[in-house]
Amino acid sequence: MHSECIWSTPSWQKGPAHYDTIFLEKELEIPGMGRLNVTRVFLFFSFHFDGIRYPCMLIQWFMTILDWPDEDTRMWIIQPDFDADGEHELEVVHAHCILHGAHLIPVYGHDCLPSDIHHTDTLDIFHAYYVNKYIDHHAFKITF
Numbered sequence: 651m652h653s654e655c656i657w658s659t660p661s662w663q664k665g666p667a668h669y670d671t672i673f674l675e676k677e678l679e680i681p682g683m684g685r686l687n688v689t690r691v692f693l694f695f696s697f698h699f700d701g702i703r704y705p706c707m708l709i710q711w712f713m714t715i716l717d718w719p720d721e722d723t724r725m726w727i728i729q730p731d732f733d734a735d736g737e738h739e740l741e742v743v744h745a746h747c748i749l750h751g752a753h754l755i756p757v758y759g760h761d762c763l764p765s766d767i768h769h770t771d772t773l774d775i776f777h778a779y780y781v782n783k784y785i786d787h788h789a790f791k792i793t794f
Contacts, residue, residue: 656670656691657669662770666770669690669691670690670691671690671691671712671752672750672751673686673793674688674743674748683726683793683794686793687712688752689710689712689743690709691707692708693707693708694745704744705746706743707748708742709741711738712728712730712731713728713731714727725755725780726781727781728781749792752789754779756778758776781793
């Protein structure tokens with residue numbers, strides 16, 4: 651049995667915000683990364699309609715840059731998805747779509763990083779990320 655906590659809070663231990671990234675299933679019949687979306691969770695909430703409780707979440711979409719993994723790292727590269735106005739693409743989805751937590755590594759580039767960057771800002775300041783399939787057995791198995 652495997653379980654994990656997915657965090658989404660505007661203040662983590664009286665500090666900066668903490669919004670985890672996750673894998674959502676989209677196409678069950680497609681193997682590997684083709685059946686997955688990577689998203690960032692900004693809010694968990696639920697509502698009742700006709701006596702039924704619907705657990706939901708507000709997410710930010712990421713999209714793959716290529717149709718295959720990076721040749722050097724064998725990891726997929728993703729980037730945040732933006733709408734026509736340049737704003738983050740956000741959506742409300744059912745919480746039962748969560749498959750697994752996702753770990754992203756920034757694609758750093760060639761320039762030096764400023765010394766005042768905080769680790770909680772990484773999902774907002776980089777343009778692309780590696781989907782770390784080596785973080786654990788489950789991530790490796792689902793993203794191959």
